[in-house]
Amino acid sequence: MTTSVQSGTPREWDIREFVKFVIKEAKPRGKFLTPFNMISIPIILVGAILVVIRFVFGIGSITNLSQSTPWGIWIGFDVVTGVAFAGGAYVVTFLVYILGAKQYHSIVRVTVLNGFLAYMFYAGALMLDLGRPWKIINPIIGNSFGVSSVLFLVAWHFLLYMAAEFIEFSPAIAEWLGWPRLRKIVGGLTIASVIFGITLSTLHQSGLGALFLMAKSKIHPLWFTEFIPVLFFISSIFAGLSMVIFEGSISHKVFRSRVSHEGHADHDAILLGLAKICAGVMFVYFFLKVLVLVHSQQTHLLATAWGVWFMVEVLGFVLVPGYLFFRAVRAGDVGLVKVASALALVGIILNRLNISVIAYEWYAANPYIPSWMEIEVTAAVICVEIWAFRWVVTRMPVLSDPPSWAPER
Amino acid sequence: MDRRNFLKNLSMAGTATAAATSLNIAAESPKPHEFVSVLVDAKRCIGCRECEAACATQNGLPVPDTKDKSVFEDIREPTPTQWTVVNRFETENGTVFVKKQCMHCNQAACSTACLTEAMKKTEEGPVIWREGKCMGCRYCMVSCPFTIPKFEYHSANPKIQKCIFCYERLAEGEVPACVQSCPVDALQFGQRREMVQEARNRVSDNPHSYVQHIYGEDEVGGTGWLYVSPVPFDEIGFRTDLGGEPIPELTQSFLYAVPVVFLLWPVFLNAIRAKEESSALPPRDQS
Numbered sequence: 001m002t003t004s005v006q007s008g009t010p011r012e013w014d015i016r017e018f019v020k021f022v023i024k025e026a027k028p029r030g031k032f033l034t035p036f037n038m039i040s041i042p043i044i045l046v047g048a049i050l051v052v053i054r055f056v057f058g059i060g061s062i063t064n065l066s067q068s069t070p071w072g073i074w075i076g077f078d079v080v081t082g083v084a085f086a087g088g089a090y091v092v093t094f095l096v097y098i099l100g101a102k103q104y105h106s107i108v109r110v111t112v113l114n115g116f117l118a119y120m121f122y123a124g125a126l127m128l129d130l131g132r133p134w135k136i137i138n139p140i141i142g143n144s145f146g147v148s149s150v151l152f153l154v155a156w157h158f159l160l161y162m163a164a165e166f167i168e169f170s171p172a173i174a175e176w177l178g179w180p181r182l183r184k185i186v187g188g189l190t191i192a193s194v195i196f197g198i199t200l201s202t203l204h205q206s207g208l209g210a211l212f213l214m215a216k217s218k219i220h221p222l223w224f225t226e227f228i229p230v231l232f233f234i235s236s237i238f239a240g241l242s243m244v245i246f247e248g249s250i251s252h253k254v255f256r257s258r259v260s261h262e263g264h265a266d267h268d269a270i271l272l273g274l275a276k277i278c279a280g281v282m283f284v285y286f287f288l289k290v291l292v293l294v295h296s297q298q299t300h301l302l303a304t305a306w307g308v309w310f311m312v313e314v315l316g317f318v319l320v321p322g323y324l325f326f327r328a329v330r331a332g333d334v335g336l337v338k339v340a341s342a343l344a345l346v347g348i349i350l351n352r353l354n355i356s357v358i359a360y361e362w363y364a365a366n367p368y369i370p371s372w373m374e375i376e377v378t379a380a381v382i383c384v385e386i387w388a389f390r391w392v393v394t395r396m397p398v399l400s401d402p403p404s405w406a407p408e409r
Numbered sequence: 410m411d412r413r414n415f416l417k418n419l420s421m422a423g424t425a426t427a428a429a430t431s432l433n434i435a436a437e438s439p440k441p442h443e444f445v446s447v448l449v450d451a452k453r454c455i456g457c458r459e460c461e462a463a464c465a466t467q468n469g470l471p472v473p474d475t476k477d478k479s480v481f482e483d484i485r486e487p488t489p490t491q492w493t494v495v496n497r498f499e500t501e502n503g504t505v506f507v508k509k510q511c512m513h514c515n516q517a518a519c520s521t522a523c524l525t526e527a528m529k530k531t532e533e534g535p536v537i538w539r540e541g542k543c544m545g546c547r548y549c550m551v552s553c554p555f556t557i558p559k560f561e562y563h564s565a566n567p568k569i570q571k572c573i574f575c576y577e578r579l580a581e582g583e584v585p586a587c588v589q590s591c592p593v594d595a596l597q598f599g600q601r602r603e604m605v606q607e608a609r610n611r612v613s614d615n616p617h618s619y620v621q622h623i624y625g626e627d628e629v630g631g632t633g634w635l636y637v638s639p640v641p642f643d644e645i646g647f648r649t650d651l652g653g654e655p656i657p658e659l660t661q662s663f664l665y666a667v668p669v670v671f672l673l674w675p676v677f678l679n680a681i682r683a684k685e686e687s688s689a690l691p692p693r694d695q696s
């Protein structure tokens with residue numbers, strides 16, 4: 001079934017062979033002129049040029065950031081929203097390894113891979129936004145620990161979490177390399193890294209929200225609340241799962257040939273199961289949103305233009321998709337689950353962008369609107385991420401069954 | 410820098426304005442020293458912009474043309490090349506000029522936000538920025554309630570720019586360049602306690618000339634720069650909705666929760682897992 005005769009067969013490695021194997025595997029496979037390639041290649045090339053311009057002439061040369069809007073979509077979308085979308089990995093590993101919900105086992109690898117790549121690329125896009133990225137070494141090697149900073153915490157958690165996810169994914173790498181000994185070692189680390197990973201996720205998903213606590217005077221009162229960290233954490237649960245549903249249904253089609261038998265059989269049941277969790281969590285989230293609003297005594301603001309915008313987010317893209325998830329589960333309607341997940345994802349984008357960009361300095365005379373180049377670079381980052389995902393999925397046992405020598409999944 | 414020397418010079422600078430009462434309070438205080446402070450009197454300011462020029466000269470920034478009065482047509486903010494600006498406000502009680510720069514908050518949001526300690530609240534009071542540490546994340550800009558730190562968006566090696574309270578001059582026992590340049594004593598330098606006292610005296614001795622408020626005494630937990638004004642502060646460009654809570658306190662409870670979650674979560678997760686494991690037989694593979 002796999003395109004490679006060699007990958008996955010257990011063997012003793014000598015260095016020469018190993019290098020040969022990796023080089024062979026690194027080469028592109030399959031048709032080159034696919035529609036996706038035709039679209040993504042120019043996007044990536046333009047993005048690369050823009051990144052060069054950015055590093056030569058400064059961040060202002062390609063972004064619309066200003067002294068009053070220091071963070072734009074590279075933070076608000078790439079990092080803040082991207083990390084919420086990547087929350088699926090910690091939720092699914094929680095379901096499978098902690099709660100023992102075996103029915104989701106077949107999606108663990110692809111979800112963890114997605115999470116890992118999302119952190120790598122979207123959080124990695126942070127590097128483009130840092131004015132002086134070469135100094136990132138400072139908070140890492142410890143000559144300047146700003147321990148009172150939420151950002152310090154978030155940055156460290158990103159790093160550690162990427163390591164945890166890499167370990168969680170590494171059994172697939174060992175199987176691809178055909179390396180039983182390595183497979184055994186990293187397989188034994190799975191539970192520990194899952195527990196570590198869930199802990200880190202709890203903290204940095206909420207930590208991303210806590211970043212904005214100090215901007216109290218700048219964020220519109222409908223969005224600012226001291227509960228932002230809690231709301232960020234809870235919404236990351238259904239954001240991550242919605243992404244798993246949405247992305248899973250696409251890659252299931254695209255990589256149909258590689259999906260294991262087990263994966264095919266389970267897929268609809270899995271989507272419905274996840275949808276059920278989404279529905280529950282979204283109602284809790286909605287309830288909390290209402291509670292916070294009432295508690296903050298800001299309900300009169302609902303009658304303003306900002307209030308309408310707030311309701312678009314909370315009713316249109318939380319309550320409605322939550323209800324659709326509920327209906328879909330009732331009716332066993334997988335199509336509706338996908339629609340609901342797409343709406344829920346839009347809701348997360350709105351929420352994260354509202355807090356970090358749109359309702360931030362909402363009183364500003366000339367509000368920030370991202371330049372086409374900022375959007376272009378974001379699109380390029382997403383394309384590169386998809387390339388990386390495709391590369392891994394077509395080589396390693398992610399959607400497909402592990403080789404026969406690997407321990408039973 | 411020699412701290413002892415610094416403090417000695419500081420108290421010398423302070424003696425000029427030291428009131429006996431404030432010295433007594435200082436003697437009782439367990440604190441070894443006070444933050445430095447500047448009291449800005451918007452009633453005295455004549456809008457000559459000598460302070461702008463002095464600041465630029467001191468810090469190697471382009472020196473503005475102080476004769477050019479057209480700058481007053483807009484309300485200006487500090488910029489990466491101009492750490493302080495004087496604005497003109499037309500109010501019911503006449504024209505008021507007021508200077509703007511970093512407030513050097515007692516509990517500075519920017520320095521709490523900074524994950525590299527590039528932005529730093531020094532023991533003496535000035536909030537300084539250290540090029541060797543900053544990674545340009547601009548979280549300081551997000552956090553500052555006065556939107557003071559500015560970023561060089563058009564540089565490949567960008568810096569954060571803001572007033573640093575003439576930190577080096579203070580260390581040499583001098584007053585800040587702007588304070589020295591002011592021809593009408595609208596700016597007064599000293600220890601914070603003395604400046605608060607001075608402001609109180611000025612305001613209460615002339616109740617008809619000043620509004621009864623010292624901006625910066627309580628705002629965001631108190632700031633190093635204090636203002637008195639003949640008109641309400643919201644009429645001369647100040648935010649009066651910031652409240653007295655120090656900005657760093659907004660993240661405090663979250664940061665306290667972190668170690669708790671960090672220690673309890675793994676134990677908790679492991680306990681659930683063990684329970685699940687024991688109820689599910691035969692044991693599953695762990696990959």
Ligand code: SF4
Nearest residue numbers: 511512513514519553
């Ligand atoms: S005014 Fe802003 S930049 Fe200045 S000390 Fe306060 S928080 Fe920092």
Ligand code: SF4
Nearest residue numbers: 523543544546547549
């Ligand atoms: S931009 Fe520099 S000074 Fe400001 S918070 Fe980031 S690292 Fe600190």
